[in-house]
Amino acid sequence: MIGNRTLAVPGPTNMPPRIASAMAVPLEDHRAPDMADFILPLLADLKQIFRTQTGTVLVFPGSGTGGWEAALRNTLDAGDRVLGASFGQFSMLWMDMCRQLGLNATTIECNWGDAPTIDAYRRVLEADKSHSIKAVLVCQNETATGVTTDVAAIRRMMDDLGHPAMLFVDGVSSIAAIEFNMDAWGVDIAVAGSQKGFMMPTGLAIVGVSERVMQNVQERTGRIYGRSGGCGYWDFATMAEANSTGYFPYTPAMTLLHGLRESVDMLQEEGLDNVFARHNRLAEGVRRAVHGWGLRPCATDPATVSDTVTAIVVGDRHDANAVIRSAYRNYGVSFGGGLGAVTGKVFRIGHLGWLNETMVLQALGGAELAMRDVGIAFEPGSGVGAAVTYFTEQQATSLMAAE
Ligand SMILES: Cc1ncc(COP(=O)(O)O)c(C=O)c1O
Structure with missing residues (x-):
């Protein structure tokens, strides 16, 4: 195709040229004598992104799904209760994984588009007088529906009840984009x-682990698996021990770690609070556009809408996949499908x-073209116009703010 493709899926996201260049390095010896000079500051700075001083951030070659598994395998035994x-789709899959690993999982079933309420979590925890529930799992940002859960409120509720369960957060589509405070919210694994x-x-x-979990996994490793063991590839204790010297227990994805160094630098240069504010501003532009089209987001409660992804309901008479196909084939725009x-x-x-107002408008323009193609009725320009109006009411653009 002529011209740029537009990547408007909720991950992978647009990669800044700075990060691409940082990864364009010759492959190197990950056990070189000076490697710790690179690794130790990177791991320390990652703690700032998770907003933890007392916790540890571990980086595994893998994806978010691996992080889910790492959380469960390091802390729980078959038969343990989780809530x-x-x-x-994603919160559902994490609960499925719990069952696959033999955990005794209690799942709060919600309509897709709703967020689980704090009360729903509370009711189960309150009834658990013997404190048999070992971990509470929270998906901070459900990428399939664009719905968020209030992690801080869940922690407050657990504290009010005096329930000692660990708090695990799926922050795959929220961390480094939406406010996340590991220590302040008492998160045990993120x-x-x-x-x-x-x-x-x-x-x-990239997995944040609280001090209390780190202590427990060390004891648990000894108890369950004996000296030779841990829980294999994902073992927190083994990884943390190697990391403490600036190295890894197995071959790390060095190229990606160079990209991560650049990513953390960029987040710190912009300032995390500015990063969160930019995401909020861009998301609000998208929401205004959806409203301008006369459509609605999948998220049913405005208080739970996501600042990283918006799922747009096209209505019963239309097929959202047709919008996605037209956007991709005719205009080179990628949107996320319904899952x-x-x-x-x-x-x-x-x-x-890595996104600014103009990139958002490009995606919104692509959506308008594709929605017209499939016969969704709306006033052309109504969404783009609403976003433009909103963005121009706001302060400096993302690009200027970052300079
Ligand atoms: C909220 C959430 N959790 C977990 C995952 C799974 O992560 P991965 O695809 O990197 O394994 C995703 C992926 O999109 C996600 O959005």
């Missing part, structure tokens, strides 16, 4: 992936990572 919610807020290719599972229960009902605009 989570299913309100979209899972991120490289291909979303970190603006990188897929390939790294699982919302297949064909929604298309998703990803608005996270």
Whole structure:
């Protein structure tokens, strides 16, 4: 095709040339004597992105799904009780994984588009007088529906109840894009992936682990598996021990780590609060556009809408996949498809990572072209216009703000 393709899926996101250049390095010896000079500051700076001082951030070759597994395998034994919610494809899959690993999973089932309420979590925890539930799983940003859960409120509720369960957060499509405070929210394990807020290719599972979990896994490793063991590839204790010297227990994805260094630099230069504000501003532009088209987001409660992805309901008479096909084939624009229960009902605009107003408008323009092609009725320009109006009411553009 002539001209640029537009990547408007919620991961992988657009990769800044700075990150691409940082990865254009010759392959190197990951056990070189000076490698610790590169690794130790990177791991320390990642803690700032997770907003943890007392926790540890571990980086595994893998993806977000691997991070989910790492969280479960390091802390739980078959038969242990966990509590989570299913309100979209990803939260559902994490609960499925719990069952596959032999955990005793209680799932709060929600309509896709709704967020699990704090009360729904509370009811189960309150009834668990013997504290048999070992971990509470929260998907901070359900990428399939564009719905968020209030992690801080869940932590407050657990504290009010005095329930000692660990709090695990899927932050794959929120960390480095939407506010996340590991220490302040008492999060025990937080899972991120490289291909979303970190603006990188897929390939790294980035996992924040609290001090309390780190202590427990060390004891647990000894108890369950004996001296030779741990839980294999994902073992937190083995990884942390090697990391403490600036090295890895196995061959790290060095090329990606160079990209991650650049990514963390970029996030720090912009300032995390500015990153969150930019995502909020761009997301609000998309929401205004959806409203301008006379459509609605999949998220049913405005208080839970996501600042990284918007799932747009096209209405019963239309096939959202036809919008996606037309956008891709005719205009080179990639939107996210509806997954699982919302297949064909929604298309998703990803608005996270290395993104500014003009890039969002490009995606919105592509959506208008494709929606016209498939016969969805709306006033051409109504969405783009609403976003333009909103953006021009706002302060300096993303590009200027970052300079
Ligand atoms: C919220 C959420 N969790 C987990 C995953 C799974 O991550 P990955 O595809 O990197 O394995 C995704 C992927 O999009 C996601 O959006």
